[in-house]
Amino acid sequence: MLTIQVNGVSHTVDAPEDKPLLWVLRENLKLTGSKYGCGQALCGACTVHIDGQPTRACVMPVGAVGNKAVRTVEDIRNEHIGSLVQDAWRELNVPQCGYCQSGQIMAATALLKSNSAPSDQDIDRAMSGNICRCGTYPRIRKAIHKIASEQL
Amino acid sequence: MTHSGFSRRDFIRVSVMAGGGLLVACGGGSSSSRPATPPSNNSGGPPTTPAEEFTLGEFMRIGTDNRITVLVGATEIGQGALTAIPMIVAEELDADWSLVSAEQSPVAANFNNPYFQNLLQFTVASSAIRGYFDAQRSVGAAIRQMLINAAAKQWGVNASSLRTEASYVIDDIGGRSASYGELSSAAANESVPSNPPLKDPASYRIIGTSPQRTDASAKTDGSFKYGMDVDIPGMLTALIARPPRFNGQALSVDDNAALAVPGVRSVQTIPGGVAVVADDFWAAQQGRKALQVSWNELLAGRTDSASQRNDYNLRLNLPGLPIRSDGSTLLAQLQASETLSADYYFPFMAHAAMEPLNVVVDYDGSSAEIWTGTQSATLDKIFAGVVLGLLPDQINFHMMPAGGGFGRRGNPLADFVRDACFVAKALQQPVKVIWTREDDMKGGYYRPAASVRVSASLNSGDEITAWTHRVVTQDVTASLYVENALDALHDMELPPLAELTDFETGMPYKIDNVLMDAHLTILPTMPSLWMRSVNKFSDVFAQETFIDELALRVRQNPYAFRRQLLSEKPRHRAVLDAVSQAANWGQSASGVSQGIAVMGHWNSFIAQVVEVSVSANRELTVHRVVSAVDCGTAINPNLVIAQVESAVIFALSSVLFGEILLEDGVVQQSNFDDYPVLRMHQTPIIETVIVNSGNSVGGVGEIGVPCVGPALANAIFAATGERIRELPLSRLNFIIA
Numbered sequence: 001m002l003t004i005q006v007n008g009v010s011h012t013v014d015a016p017e018d019k020p021l022l023w024v025l026r027e028n029l030k031l032t033g034s035k036y037g038c039g040q041a042l043c044g045a046c047t048v049h050i051d052g053q054p055t056r057a058c059v060m061p062v063g064a065v066g067n068k069a070v071r072t073v074e075d076i077r078n079e080h081i082g083s084l085v086q087d088a089w090r091e092l093n094v095p096q097c098g099y100c101q102s103g104q105i106m107a108a109t110a111l112l113k114s115n116s117a118p119s120d121q122d123i124d125r126a127m128s129g130n131i132c133r134c135g136t137y138p139r140i141r142k143a144i145h146k147i148a149s150e151q152l
Numbered sequence: 153m154t155h156s157g158f159s160r161r162d163f164i165r166v167s168v169m170a171g172g173g174l175l176v177a178c179g180g181g182s183s184s185s186r187p188a189t190p191p192s193n194n195s196g197g198p199p200t201t202p203a204e205e206f207t208l209g210e211f212m213r214i215g216t217d218n219r220i221t222v223l224v225g226a227t228e229i230g231q232g233a234l235t236a237i238p239m240i241v242a243e244e245l246d247a248d249w250s251l252v253s254a255e256q257s258p259v260a261a262n263f264n265n266p267y268f269q270n271l272l273q274f275t276v277a278s279s280a281i282r283g284y285f286d287a288q289r290s291v292g293a294a295i296r297q298m299l300i301n302a303a304a305k306q307w308g309v310n311a312s313s314l315r316t317e318a319s320y321v322i323d324d325i326g327g328r329s330a331s332y333g334e335l336s337s338a339a340a341n342e343s344v345p346s347n348p349p350l351k352d353p354a355s356y357r358i359i360g361t362s363p364q365r366t367d368a369s370a371k372t373d374g375s376f377k378y379g380m381d382v383d384i385p386g387m388l389t390a391l392i393a394r395p396p397r398f399n400g401q402a403l404s405v406d407d408n409a410a411l412a413v414p415g416v417r418s419v420q421t422i423p424g425g426v427a428v429v430a431d432d433f434w435a436a437q438q439g440r441k442a443l444q445v446s447w448n449e450l451l452a453g454r455t456d457s458a459s460q461r462n463d464y465n466l467r468l469n470l471p472g473l474p475i476r477s478d479g480s481t482l483l484a485q486l487q488a489s490e491t492l493s494a495d496y497y498f499p500f501m502a503h504a505a506m507e508p509l510n511v512v513v514d515y516d517g518s519s520a521e522i523w524t525g526t527q528s529a530t531l532d533k534i535f536a537g538v539v540l541g542l543l544p545d546q547i548n549f550h551m552m553p554a555g556g557g558f559g560r561r562g563n564p565l566a567d568f569v570r571d572a573c574f575v576a577k578a579l580q581q582p583v584k585v586i587w588t589r590e591d592d593m594k595g596g597y598y599r600p601a602a603s604v605r606v607s608a609s610l611n612s613g614d615e616i617t618a619w620t621h622r623v624v625t626q627d628v629t630a631s632l633y634v635e636n637a638l639d640a641l642h643d644m645e646l647p648p649l650a651e652l653t654d655f656e657t658g659m660p661y662k663i664d665n666v667l668m669d670a671h672l673t674i675l676p677t678m679p680s681l682w683m684r685s686v687n688k689f690s691d692v693f694a695q696e697t698f699i700d701e702l703a704l705r706v707r708q709n710p711y712a713f714r715r716q717l718l719s720e721k722p723r724h725r726a727v728l729d730a731v732s733q734a735a736n737w738g739q740s741a742s743g744v745s746q747g748i749a750v751m752g753h754w755n756s757f758i759a760q761v762v763e764v765s766v767s768a769n770r771e772l773t774v775h776r777v778v779s780a781v782d783c784g785t786a787i788n789p790n791l792v793i794a795q796v797e798s799a800v801i802f803a804l805s806s807v808l809f810g811e812i813l814l815e816d817g818v819v820q821q822s823n824f825d826d827y828p829v830l831r832m833h834q835t836p837i838i839e840t841v842i843v844n845s846g847n848s849v850g851g852v853g854e855i856g857v858p859c860v861g862p863a864l865a866n867a868i869f870a871a872t873g874e875r876i877r878e879l880p881l882s883r884l885n886f887i888i889a
């Protein structure tokens with residue numbers, strides 16, 4: 001039995017220490033917003049925040065999370081910047097199939113929290129770990145700039 | 153393109169919902185309205201008796217709270233089916249769009265795509281809007297008329313004195329109005345009009361606007377449910393160990409170590425491999441690693457990319473099956489002053505949709521419930537019935553929206569559904585079969601490799617007098633004939649080959665003598681499938697780079713040269729002109745080179761300009777891609793533009809990096825490290841203009857793909873003088889930042 005803090009709630013889960021956090025979230029806690037895309041830290045679909053840092057949950061053993069605070073897309077609206085990101089995403093029709101977007105939103109929120117006026121290069125650096133096979137990159141870039149210029 | 157004579161009379165059933173409201177159901181039979189029937193549990197199958205037809209699934213609900221829910225028969229795979237199709241209905245219904253939502257329909261005959269003769273729910277070939285447009289308009293118009301008739305009766309006025317607006321019926325003379333919700337129960341008792349008037353496109357209020365996607369909210373807060381997210385009580389998770397070579401069979405299985413992994417429940421050998429069944433994904437993955445299988449590979453595929461390419465190139469020298477023949481190319485070639493030719497090669501490519509394949513099956517021995525993100529639900533359900541030994545009405549098939557498809561989820565052979573059904577049949581317990589990214593990448597059904605040879609003959613006046621185009625590739629649709637894969641569909645008559653084949657025959661230029669031929673290659677141990685834009689990807693690449701070579705040969709500007717050869721193709725010409733204007737053709741910044749390409753297909757037309765620079769050490773940067781698209785009538789222009797952006801990025805991934813290599817039958821790629829796709833930092837500026845021709849609706853899911861490659865190759869030629877005759881560019885020592 002392990003105890004982890006997810007979205008402000010303490011959960012005790014029955015899982016081996018080496019089970020990746022992604023599958024604990026999806027299977028044990030039924031938080032399916034974080035997605036499996038590659039399992040190898042190559043695509044970013046599983047991105048969550050651990051103590052505010054964007055982290056690939058698919059390669060993070062749950063036993064290594066400890067007391068740190070995990071936040072997933074299901075709760076990101078409770079952060080001011082997270083809710084701005086979600087709103088801009090909707091307004092610009094960013095999602096297509098949507099499967100990568102939880103990860104994109106978590107990555108973009110982390111970027112805007114640490115940098116209220118990201119340049120294109122900053123966006124490239126922060127977002128290039130997140131693959132979108134539907135090709136929503138131009139709208140993601142636009143949405144990030146829009147939030148930075150209008151709301152931060 | 154095919155349209156059935158789907159009459160409204162056959163299509164619509166209307167009844168009062170339990171608790172009030174209007175239920176519009178699909179089914180044949182008479183046009184009288186009838187009391188509430190609860191929507192059936194999604195069982196499909198072709199109707200056999202009139203009574204059975206009544207039970208087929210509902211199409212739309214209007215609640216007394218004014219909410220309208222439209223059920224959509226095409227799969228949402230990112231293209232916006234859950235938005236654009238309801239927009240079509242809402243337009244003719246004169247609905248308040250803010251009250252409209254959408255759901256995926258059940259798998260049932262009445263949701264079949266008219267594009268496929270109403271035989272299949274099949275979300276391929278850019279056919280969703282083209283197929284469903286007319287029928288959806290008629291449904292919306294018929295319901296609107298019934299709401300008006302109900303109001304006229306209530307108010308004792310003539311129906312023709314009433315009008316509708318934003319989900320209200322309005323009586324201007326009497327100064328009163330009633331909402332659709334208030335009228336819905338009464339409207340259900342009105343007879344279905346046989347010929348409701350359709351709107352003049354000039355008075356559209358919803359079509360042609362760009363409201364937000366209906367799924368935008370759920371796709372930004374993690375609540376949108378994909379097949380991968382389905383969770384049912386008692387569900388186990390299975391991963392399948394597949395043979396290293398296609399069509400291999402498990403010979404012997406040592407499952408001791410696998411079964412020793414905590415959480416692993418059982419190991420099941422199925423025709424496609426060996427399934428490790430466990431409590432969760434992690435245990436299944438550990439179990440599969442520990443599993444020992446030796447494979448019988450006597451009949452397994454031994455495709456080797458290098459020798460296969462040699463074989464294809466040799467066959468380019470032999471004539472194939474003619475697929476287009478105008479005039480006499482032979483005569484024209486004999487009289488020509490010069491004949492030029494070029495050979496092209498394109499490798500296998502993986503679709504790599506973001507959501508790896510997965511299927512949930514709950515089979516208890518006498519019935520089954522199945523959930524999967526699929527583009528081919530009707531055929532999947534048929535195959536599931538065959539594997540499980542069930543009749544269609546014993547299977548409740550949930551067509552889930554998918555995290556991308558690109559053709560991979562539209563397999564007429566239903567490979568992933570069959571595998572999962574075999575596992576479920578052995579287990580008789582709910583199970584989710586998950587493909588890891590590696591399984592998905594190595595699992596076959598790729599865009600087939602292709603060799604193409606193009607030639608053109610010029611007369612002494614530098615006019616093109618003959619054009620030939622020869623292809624060697626696996627043609628997916630044609631393969632179905634040879635393999636009789638559709639035997640299970642005894643009711644289905646396949647249209648003639650010429651109508652079904654995916655080979656490109658639409659070469660648009662004014663050339664009197666044209667011969668296009670193809671070698672139909674059947675490789676049963678090398679599973680291939682259509683991938684976004686199918687053979688247009690390779691055929692248009694060859695055509696549009698070669699036409700550039702000819703422009704150079706006759707010392708003409710590539711844009712002007714095309715334009716003059718398109719004198720009889722006004723829609724090609726219009727997009728070509730539009731893109732040259734939007735991209736400032738011929739005026740690029742210093743150090744930046746441009747390339748151009750044009751095509752038409754799927755009832756749509758596109759021209760694209762790509763701008764690149766190539767440094768001395770061959771670092772290739774794509775700066776900008778400009779597209780001009782004419783899709784006839786854009787239902788939701790913002791989503792049309794999104795599809796073009798998507799297609800441009802999809803095409804760049806293929807052109808720059810896309811390559812599945814096989815060595816002695818074994819696929820060499822496995823994940824996004826060795827099969828890279830385009831990322832944010834590699835994405836150019838993408839600009840798209842819509843050329844509104846007002847013609848009938850065209851498809852937009854694929855049209856943005858094929859011209860990107862040749863326009864890019866033409867730009868590279870402009871920058872370096874080097875002709876690109878094979879893909880991907882990463883193989884040609886270009887460095888892609």
Ligand code: FES
Pocket residue numbers: 035036037038039040041042043044045046047056057058059
């Ligand atoms: S699933 Fe974690 S990075 Fe791809």
Ligand code: FES
Pocket residue numbers: 095096097098099100101131132133134135136230506555556
């Ligand atoms: S929206 Fe489909 S993968 Fe990004």
